[in-house]
Structure formats: structure tokens, C-alpha cells
Amino acid sequence: MTRIPVPLTQFVVKMHSRCDLACDHCYVYEHADSSWRTRPKVIGDEILTRAAERIGEHAAAHRLSAVRVVLHGGEPLLAGPDRLRHAAEALRAALPPGCGLDLRIHTNGVLLSRTFLTLFAELDVKVGISLDGDRVSNDRHRRFADGRSSHPQVLRAVALLNEPEYRRLFAGLLCTIDVENDPVAVYRALAELRPPAVDFLLPHATWDEPPKRLLGGDRTPYADWLLTVHRLWEADRRPFAVRTFESVHRTVRGFSSLTESLGLEPSDLAVLETDGTFEQADSLKTAYDGAPATGMNVFAHSLDDLARHPGIAARQSGLAGLSPTCRACPVVRSCGGGLYAHRYRADTGFDNPSVYCGDLMTLINGIAGERGSAAVPAAPTMSADQADQADQAGQVDQTVPAVPAQGGESLLPTALTAAQLDELARGYGSSATVAALAHAQLSITRAMLAAAWDASGQGRAEAWELLAALDASAPAAVDAVLAHPYARAWAARRLAGDLSVGLGELAALAAAAAVRAGRGDTVAVPVRGGWLHLPTLGRLAVPDGEAVVTGSPEGISVRAADGSVFTALDQPLRRVRLVGGWTVALEDLDPLRDSHDHAVAERLPDGELLAWTGALREAWELLGRDLPRYAEGIPAGLTTVTPLRPGPAGRDVSSAARQAFGAVGIARPATAPTLALLLAHEFQHVKLGAVLDLFDLHDRADDRLYLAPWRPDPRPLEGLLQGTYAHLAVTEYWGTRTVAYGGLPGEAADRARAQFALWRRYTAEAVERLVESGALTGLGVRFAEGMGESVAPWLAVPLPAAAEQSADRIREGRGHARPVEA
Structure with a gap:
């Protein structure tokens, strides 16, 4: 059988197929697909158990470090506490050791109570709530069937989540945009609720059923609405995470998107319906009746089978899967063609730009102009001759x-x-x-x-x-x-x-x-x-x-x-003293720590502070053992670790801000070896950024894009240079571990050899690509040659054929490797 292109790591499980509200913009009940009518109201325990087993098999087969599961509907709370408990316990029991579960529930909030929240606290279930803003905005669509407002009940639910006992469960709010709603009123109403995150969603639409446009209004009303919110959000110093805005900030700089609605990253999402059938993304229900169907079910088909489905593969093909119009667009690497469902037209299928094409271009260019087009004056640089x-x-x-x-x-x-x-x-x-x-x-x-x-x-x-x-x-x-x-x-x-x-x-x-x-x-x-x-x-x-x-x-x-x-500070900046006397600050207070490309964590509670302290101490000892030549300089330059919020689906998240020398941002990973590698990887970026402030290593006027071996999307030359430099440490990390294992058998040893085979090859190829670019200065060529000298001895280390074959499978099957898989 053919290899799957991308493992599935995100799953939506429909706990109940009916809802206690009658929202007129709901894609489940009000759009083209009508499959909900024939499905059981509640998912059965046997389906939940089998689904958990399938997810566990898939996680084990692909060595996933984490999966995200969202309990959804309809309204999932209608399934009741017992069934929700069964779902959570079955999922946790089925996952292999070392694979984390990011379990969430998305609800309209009407039924949310202390009973449910006590259960979710026990089971560690994060809660997201749908809310479209102030009462006027929310009542435009989110009402009961008899016309009553749902707003008071939702505010009560959010108030419960904001209580100290439950605050850690609050995942955020989901707001569907209506351009008739005042964006300022919507933003202010949501911000007052202190959510950790808000997702602003474009209403689902297609070329056959286009979105609402205001008579006599702007041609891009959704972009204008979002840009108004973006300005308020920036002025308030980003009080909560907004994936749409953060994804634009990231993708215009060549980083990955945080949402399927933007960017070229492959989709890794699947849906399980109450009858046990597998479907593609829920948003496809807006295209045509039966659009999300796969013909597969949890009893007869594995998740590998599902991952090979042509519909899912179509959402994993990156630039090649877009229409010619999209491929020629200057913002395509940020836009990514928009949400797949929004491209649909009856006569041409999904081979079209998004029905929101103009809005997306205006939004991306607007955000880039507000935050990124005004360049910071260049730091002192040196030409090749001067060098x-x-x-x-x-x-x-x-x-x-x-x-x-x-x-x-x-x-x-x-x-x-x-x-x-x-x-x-x-x-x-x-x-x-x-x-x-x-x-x-x-x-x-x-x-x-x-x-x-x-x-x-x-x-x-x-x-x-x-x-x-x-x-x-x-x-x-x-x-x-x-x-x-x-x-x-x-x-x-x-x-x-x-x-x-x-x-x-x-x-x-x-x-x-x-x-x-x-x-x-x-x-x-x-x-x-x-x-x-x-x-x-x-x-x-x-x-x-x-x-x-x-x-x-x-x-x-x-x-x-x-x-x-x-006469005293309420919250002093806390520091961790490590072996050898090095002290690093855990910066969870500074308002400007949001300089990283990820949402920052709030003040660490005592338990999390202790967890960070232990993890940093263990990671520092590992760095001294596994990467001594990299570790030697870290205490002289790394003063600050900024805790970040966990990434989507439990993925490891880290960042080095270009204008914040001495700091790295990291979401505390599950293991100390991973933290050690994240620290080394990000400090490489810190060092190279400082070098680039002093020397011209490449022609800054070169606007060509270059493919990095480990990414499916091309990057500016500086992005390739940064990635290559960071992966020198990754290569040596896995090389050192491989040498330490020697010829010992075992899963950990085999994995280290495979990662070493992969990253030494990737890094060597990237160095060659830099030298062959013709865009390096004389000093830059010398710098790249130095990187090549560092990789060369590792290329000579003999490896068993199985390790090289495993690296080949990763290269061929995933296309986008993650450097940190300790």
C-alpha cells in the first residue's frame, strides 16, 4: 500500500448531532449538506472505544508526540457527563506511552455548568465557547429556536470559566464575523471577558453561495472589519491570541501558519460522526450535499486508509494543489488559497481562488503594512571588502x-x-x-x-x-x-x-x-x-x-x-539558577515579551514554575553532556527564557525574536531532552542574528526564494541561512546520541540513528544550496564553508541501512520535518 503523505494529528469527534440553538449561520444544519438528518443523535460507546483504538494505533505507527481531539457537535454537552467521561478515558487509555493528548470541547455554552467543569477539570479537558460579541452582535445569529437570546447564558458560562478553579480550562472564544456588526463593539465585548484566545472566523461561503456584502459598501468588507480589530488588538498589546493575525504575521516572514484557513501547510484533520463514519473537514458541508463524505468508517478502515483519501490528500498538496490564479499571486504563501471549502464552484469544483480572495489579499497586505513594511533602520553592517x-x-x-x-x-x-x-x-x-x-x-x-x-x-x-x-x-x-x-x-x-x-x-x-x-x-x-x-x-x-x-x-x-x-514588588521577576552558576530569567511579565511569533504564557503558577525549574536544570545538564561546544557560550548570551503557550495539537513551539537578543521563547515541552534541543536550536538563531547585525553575509537586495530541504515552501535567503545554522546544532545533537548508542539495539537508538541520518543530510544539502545561490558575499561564502566543515565529519559516520531507509521515508512521506523530536 502507498505511504500516507502526512499523519493525521487532529480529530473532531461528534458527540451529539443535534443542537439546542438554532443559529442561522450554522454550516451543519443551514448549509448544503443534510447528512445530519439520518445520523444518530448521540455517539455510541462502542464507536468511541473503537475510535480511540484507531487514534492510538495511528499515533504509535507514526510515533506522534501528541494528538489533539475536539469533542464537537451539534452541541456536545447534550451527550451528557457519562458519555463525555467515556470519550476522555478511552482516548487517554489508547494512546501509546510518550504521546500526549490535547483534549478539548467546543460548546455554545448554554448548558455549561459546574458539574461539567468539575468533570473537565478532572479529565483535563479545555473548553472553547462560541460567542459573536456583544448582545446585539451575538443575537443576530445565535438564538434559540423560539427567537430568545442565548447571550446571557453564554456570558454565565464564560464567567464560570474565568473563576480561578476553572480558568486553566478556558481555551478561548470563537467569533463568526458578520460585517453588519460593529467590529469595535465586538472586539471590546470579547476583550472584556479576558479570553486566552479568540478565533475570528469568516462565515462559510462558496462562489455559488457568496458571503454577505453590504450594499454600497467597500469591496473588501471582511478585510476592513478584521483590520479594524487588528489595530485595536495591537494597540492593546495583543491581550489574547488570535490565530488569524498571528498566522499572517508568521507567514509573511516565511514561518508556518497556525490555522488551516491560511498558509500552505498540509491539513492533518479528520472528523468522526456519531454513526462512526469518517469525514473530511466540517467546513466542506457548506459546498454541496455529501461533500465531506469519505465512504469510510471507524470499524472497517484505519486512519492510514483515511489519510490516503483523495479529498484529504487534496488539502495536503501545498502550492501544487492551488488554482493557476492562486499560484501566480504575490501573497499566496501567506494566503494559501484560503480555506479549501471557500474555493468551491459547481462547474469547476475547488480549482478556484477563495470566494474571499480580495478580502484575504487586503487583510494580508494591510497587516504586513501595519506591522512589517516599515523596516527598522539597518544595524551596522560590513561589506565583504571591508570585512x-x-x-x-x-x-x-x-x-x-x-x-x-x-x-x-x-x-x-x-x-x-x-x-x-x-x-x-x-x-x-x-x-x-x-x-x-x-x-x-x-x-x-x-x-x-x-x-x-x-x-x-x-x-x-x-x-x-x-x-x-x-x-x-x-x-x-x-x-x-x-x-x-x-x-x-x-x-x-x-x-x-x-x-x-x-x-x-x-x-x-x-x-x-x-x-x-x-x-x-x-x-x-x-x-x-x-x-x-x-x-x-x-x-x-x-x-x-x-x-x-x-x-x-x-x-x-x-x-x-x-x-x-x-515598598515591594507584588510579582518579582523569577530566575532559575543552574549548574555552574548560570542564572536565567523566566520572563512571564514584560509587556513587550510578545515580540515572539507565538502567543506568550501568562504569569506562571507555582506548580508550573517548579516544572520549568526542574526541566531547565535537567536540560542544561543534557546540553553540557550532548552539545558541549554549543553549551559553552550559552550562559554568556542567553539571559531570558520566555514561556510560550502550548502549540496546536501539542506540537513543540519555540522562537527567537530578531530584535530581542538574549531571549528565547519556548512552550515547555514534555521532556527535558526536547527542551535541551529547543534551547540549542533557538540560541543558534540568536547568535546568527547578532552576526548579521555586524556583517553582510548575503546580498540584501536578492529577493529570490530558496527551497530548504526540510520545508515544502521556499524561503528568502536569510531564512535558509537561519535554518541551516540552527540545524548544525540539531545534526550534532543526534550525531552525539548516535555515537553514544553505538551498535546497541532498541527503539530509542534506532530513532536517534534515523534522525541523525535525516538531519545531517538536510543540513549538508542546505549548505550546498547556500554556496550555489550566488547571493552570498565573500564573507558569507566563508561563513557557509565553515558550516560545511562542521557537517562534514558527521557525514562520514557509518550508519546501518535501516537508518538511512527510515530517513528516506521521512523525506518522501512527510515533506516537512520537525527539527525537535527528542
Whole structure:
């Protein structure tokens, strides 16, 4: 039998096929497909048990690290607590060891009660709720059959989820857009409920049944609606995750999408109906009667059988599966043709652009323009010729006017020697080399802060004057604050034209430096949202207004706008001390930590803090054992780990923000070896970003796209360079483990050999592609050759044929490999 292209990792299980609301925009009951009429109302226990077994078999066969299952309907709560318990327990029991279960339920909230939530707390079931905004907006569609509003019941359900006992279960809200609803009112109503996430969904439509358009209105009303919400969301500093917005931010930068509605990532979703039949994505019910049907069922067919279904394969073919119009579109790698169902037309099937084509293009270009088109002024760079001259002197060409520091020294001091640059090219970096990078980064941060302040037009001001005074008298205190990764992130956003990031953050930096200096200096800091945040120190709850912060030898003193005085932080920044004396901050407070391409976690509860502490300590020991040449430089440059929210379907999530040197964002993975590899992988990005701030390694005018061996979609050259550099560490990680296992048998040893075979080949191919691109500078070619020298010894390590064959299967069957599968 043919191999499946992509394993299925996300499953929708229909617990009940009827609903207690009569929403007139529901794709299940109100659109083309009518299969619900002939299905049992409630799913049977035997179907649930067999479905759990099928998912467990599939997870074991494809070594899945996690699966996501959404209990759905109709209205799944109508199935009752006993059946929901059976579903959860059967699924957990059937999964193989090492495979996590992300179990969720999506409900309209009408029946949600403490009884259900107590059950979900016991079974660890996250809860998502459908809500279209304020009462007027929600009542436009989401009503009972007799016309009554469902809004009060839904608000009651959300209030229950926001209680401390159940808050951890709150997965988020799902809002279907209606362009007749006021986007500001909808956003404000949802934001007031403090959801962890909101999905704004386009109403399902096709070319035969097009979406609502307002008479005499804009041609792209859905884009305009969403862009209004996006501006509010950005102005509020992204108070909750929004997959649509985050996916646009990610895909325009060459990263993967977080939703099937955007991007070119293959779909890995399947649906189980109450009668035990397998279907494709539910959204297809809007196309035509029977569109999602597969002809398969849980008793007669495996999930591998289902994954081979032509309809599912059609949603996994990336760019090749799109219409000619889409393939020629400049935003196709972000749009991805839109949701598959929205492309349908009776005469041409799904071989069309999305019926929302214009809206999607306007949305993507609008978000890219608001957040990404205004480039941050280039950091100091060096041409190839200048680099050759500087090799002897060890100097950095200052292509930006130098800003004097104390003593009149240049803010762009000697950075790297030729030997240090060669060391970095091979992927490594000693403590001295990484410290030199960090020193150069601090100088760049100073210059960017000065430029951002000058651009503000504020002239002389208390906060800036205090920073300058402290820089002369207590430079260590200023350096400690300015070395904080998100100090530079503030300057980068301001220089990019993002004025939603106010000048209050600069006052907070000055206040933090004053507290560290302890000289008795005083500075006023604006307070918004009830928290006074002091970078590198922590935060305290104070009334909004202007707080006066004093840093004295006795500590901190804060006088709030209402006259109350505070002498301690409510929530100090917490740090983990690791073997060897290295201390890393767990940054879960800074408002600018959202610089990463993933949603950040909120303040870690004590239990999660302990879990992070143990995981970091174990991961650091593993790095010292398995990647000693990479580990040596990490303490000199990595100061901050920012906890992220878990990824979809339990996938490992990590990030290095380009304008936040010294920080990595990570969603705590299930195992310490995975965390070790994530740390090494992301710190490679941190190092290379710092190198690219100092040297031109490639022609920045080259706008061609290049295929990375491990991805199905082409990337800009810098993206290929970043990925290749990060995978040097991945290759050595698996190579070291393979050598350690020797010829020992066992699943873990076989897996290490297969991963090693895969990543050494991928990385070597990528290095060759970089050299052959013709777009590297002379210094860039030398850098790529250094990467090649690092990979070459690993290519000579003999491996059994089974390992190479396993790598071949991954290359042929998955197309998009994940570097972190420890």
C-alpha cells in the first residue's frame, strides 16, 4: 500500500448531532449538506472505544508526540457527563506511552455548568465557547429556536470559566464575523471577558453561495472589519491570541501558519460522526450535499486508509494543489488559497481562488503594512571588502553615526576577530566569543534607544535625563537594564513606526535602572492596566495614573496616583539558577515579551514554575553532556527564557525574536531532552542574528526564494541561512546520541540513528544550496564553508541501512520535518 503523505494529528469527534440553538449561520444544519438528518443523535460507546483504538494505533505507527481531539457537535454537552467521561478515558487509555493528548470541547455554552467543569477539570479537558460579541452582535445569529437570546447564558458560562478553579480550562472564544456588526463593539465585548484566545472566523461561503456584502459598501468588507480589530488588538498589546493575525504575521516572514484557513501547510484533520463514519473537514458541508463524505468508517478502515483519501490528500498538496490564479499571486504563501471549502464552484469544483480572495489579499497586505513594511533602520553592517580589511584589525565598519557613551568611546566597539567569526561559522561560540556578541548588541541597543528617543521629538525629559545621569555614575545599573532583551524590542517597534508602544516604557527602563543604582533618584512612570512594570525586576499592582518611583539604598518606593505608597514588588521577576552558576530569567511579565511569533504564557503558577525549574536544570545538564561546544557560550548570551503557550495539537513551539537578543521563547515541552534541543536550536538563531547585525553575509537586495530541504515552501535567503545554522546544532545533537548508542539495539537508538541520518543530510544539502545561490558575499561564502566543515565529519559516520531507509521515508512521506523530536 502507498505511504500516507502526512499523519493525521487532529480529530473532531461528534458527540451529539443535534443542537439546542438554532443559529442561522450554522454550516451543519443551514448549509448544503443534510447528512445530519439520518445520523444518530448521540455517539455510541462502542464507536468511541473503537475510535480511540484507531487514534492510538495511528499515533504509535507514526510515533506522534501528541494528538489533539475536539469533542464537537451539534452541541456536545447534550451527550451528557457519562458519555463525555467515556470519550476522555478511552482516548487517554489508547494512546501509546510518550504521546500526549490535547483534549478539548467546543460548546455554545448554554448548558455549561459546574458539574461539567468539575468533570473537565478532572479529565483535563479545555473548553472553547462560541460567542459573536456583544448582545446585539451575538443575537443576530445565535438564538434559540423560539427567537430568545442565548447571550446571557453564554456570558454565565464564560464567567464560570474565568473563576480561578476553572480558568486553566478556558481555551478561548470563537467569533463568526458578520460585517453588519460593529467590529469595535465586538472586539471590546470579547476583550472584556479576558479570553486566552479568540478565533475570528469568516462565515462559510462558496462562489455559488457568496458571503454577505453590504450594499454600497467597500469591496473588501471582511478585510476592513478584521483590520479594524487588528489595530485595536495591537494597540492593546495583543491581550489574547488570535490565530488569524498571528498566522499572517508568521507567514509573511516565511514561518508556518497556525490555522488551516491560511498558509500552505498540509491539513492533518479528520472528523468522526456519531454513526462512526469518517469525514473530511466540517467546513466542506457548506459546498454541496455529501461533500465531506469519505465512504469510510471507524470499524472497517484505519486512519492510514483515511489519510490516503483523495479529498484529504487534496488539502495536503501545498502550492501544487492551488488554482493557476492562486499560484501566480504575490501573497499566496501567506494566503494559501484560503480555506479549501471557500474555493468551491459547481462547474469547476475547488480549482478556484477563495470566494474571499480580495478580502484575504487586503487583510494580508494591510497587516504586513501595519506591522512589517516599515523596516527598522539597518544595524551596522560590513561589506565583504571591508570585512577582509577588518580581519587584521578586528574592527567593525560604522555605517551608522556613532553615539558617544561615557568617556567618548564609540558605541560600536571592536566586535569579533577573524578567528571568532570562523568559530561562529562552524556553529559554535566560546564564552568569550558570545560575550563579544553580547557587548556589540548592547552598543546597538543604546544606539537604537537614542534614535527612538530622538524620533519621538520629546527633547529633554525627566526619564531620558535620568538614564544619561545614571549612565555616567552607575553604568552597571544601566547596562543591566538595557541588556534586557525587550529593551531593544521597544526601540525596534518605535523605529518601525509602531507608536502604540508608548514612551512610558522608556520611563520604566529609567526607573528600573534607578532602583538598581540605589542613589535615591526619582522618576515618574505612567501606569496603564493597573500594573507598574519595571524591566528586569518585576511588577506591582497600583492604580492607573502616574506613579513616582524612587530607588534608594533601602530599596524601592512607589507613590501611586492616589497617594498610596508601596515598598515591594507584588510579582518579582523569577530566575532559575543552574549548574555552574548560570542564572536565567523566566520572563512571564514584560509587556513587550510578545515580540515572539507565538502567543506568550501568562504569569506562571507555582506548580508550573517548579516544572520549568526542574526541566531547565535537567536540560542544561543534557546540553553540557550532548552539545558541549554549543553549551559553552550559552550562559554568556542567553539571559531570558520566555514561556510560550502550548502549540496546536501539542506540537513543540519555540522562537527567537530578531530584535530581542538574549531571549528565547519556548512552550515547555514534555521532556527535558526536547527542551535541551529547543534551547540549542533557538540560541543558534540568536547568535546568527547578532552576526548579521555586524556583517553582510548575503546580498540584501536578492529577493529570490530558496527551497530548504526540510520545508515544502521556499524561503528568502536569510531564512535558509537561519535554518541551516540552527540545524548544525540539531545534526550534532543526534550525531552525539548516535555515537553514544553505538551498535546497541532498541527503539530509542534506532530513532536517534534515523534522525541523525535525516538531519545531517538536510543540513549538508542546505549548505550546498547556500554556496550555489550566488547571493552570498565573500564573507558569507566563508561563513557557509565553515558550516560545511562542521557537517562534514558527521557525514562520514557509518550508519546501518535501516537508518538511512527510515530517513528516506521521512523525506518522501512527510515533506516537512520537525527539527525537535527528542
